[in-house]
Amino acid sequence: MATDVVRLTAEERGKLTEMISTGRRAASMLTHARMLLKAEAHDEGPPWTDPQIAEALETRVATVHRVRPAFVEEGRAAALERKRPTGRQERQRDGTPAAPWIALACRAPPAGRTRWTRQGLAERLVAVHVVPAISAEGVRTTRQKTR
Secondary structure, three states, rough: OOOOOOOHHHHHHHHHHHHHHOOOOOOHHHHHHHHHHHHHHHOOOOOOOOHHHHHHOOOHHHHHHHHHHHHHHHOHHHHHHOOOOOOOOOOOOOOOOOOOHHHHHHHHOOOOOOOOOOHHHHHHHHHOOOOOOOOOOHHHHHHHOOO
């Protein structure tokens, strides 16, 4: 049994029920709404346990463990919305044309090299102020798109 007890107001319960009945939201949001309704503590009996909710909604127990505290601590919006992945970095290029990149890559490579390396190209792009910062992986994906 979870320590975070979900208590819904009549308004919140109505909005969640309406959201589910219309079905015009993302599937994950509808599933999270169903979780909150099943996890609600009420007078008619004990709330569903996390494994019961996960089995009924065909999802993982970890998802229920994440949604219930999010609702109790941060509110309904935080419980319904999916969080953005934290492991990935957002792309830093903002759509600037690749022409300066290609022009630099077509020039003669640095002394002692027969061709540009991704790391060398990244360092040079930052040095000549084409971009504020870029990794070798960013150079690779851009070069791959512009071949």
